[in-house]
Amino acid sequence: MAVRIHPTAEVSDQATIGEGTSIWHQCQIRPGVRLGQNCNIGKGVYVDAGVQIGDNVKIQNYVSVYHGVTVEDGVFIGPHVCFTNDMRPRAVNPDGSPKSADDWVLSETRIQRGAALGANSTIRCGITIGEWAMVGSGSVVTRDVPAHGLVFGNPARLRAFVCACGASLHSDHREGDLVVARCEECDTLVKIPAQVWESVR
Template structure:
């Protein structure tokens, strides 16, 4: 591939920045001040709220919602129908009954670190950091930070173990101090538990 591809049905605000060799597919909306890096793939029907940041070589599958305040680093995988939230106390109206406006709430930021993967239909509640090469299982509801290489699943998501950067689950369960684990597939040794 030698060019950026934006499908004719996608809506990309002229103030958004799209990197080279990135592909944006059908019915996706990218709002003002969004930054998407190079060599990324954005699936069908995604929504990117104003000011969202997406790195290089990111794969975002169909029907993902990425709301204001979310930052996604390089090499992240986001499965279909994932939803990132950005408001800890959502309301449509103020206590006096007036409709909430842009100045009536506070964005709570979320960070997805390098190489992390988020499974289909996961919900990422705002204010968390998902660590480097962490893996969020399909359908999980993430309400707290996920450590580097951490494998979380469930509602609310719980740490059940660790994964290798190649994606294979490492032997053993969660630990609270640093411990080396060897991948049964690729043989890589990974230090886990040092930032749990």
């Protein structure tokens, strides 16, 4: 399948774009980026140098994915999601001189397979959002999110667990240190560590 790049997009010759991927109006894809197959990159998206993005990823309008962020397969990133990559950002050094690339410490962020980030959420750097997790719109995520976790709020807190289909999971039975949860819609069973399950607020 052909790669589709809108004429207004700026895509570096040093970026790798997978088959079937679409890059829409006014995007900027910088050198060293790897975009997987069958991705959909919405209007005004900025992908910083060296960012790695998996297959079947959907990034909605006006998202900036900064250096140090890794996005695995099947992730959904809603419009205006904000990533960061520096825990102590400053424009200048204490002596007033402009900061250079060597004057800051990169904090890496990983968004794991199938996770979904709601519109206008802010993702603090240095955390991992687990497989099939879901972040509510407008949330400020400041800590790791477990697999299948549903978080929302400011700061975002773990509120429940969701299936890969997006529906709620409910405790079915225990297997040792695991809670076996059942999806209320598709009847899928998901195993979640009991300690994590019991941390829901």
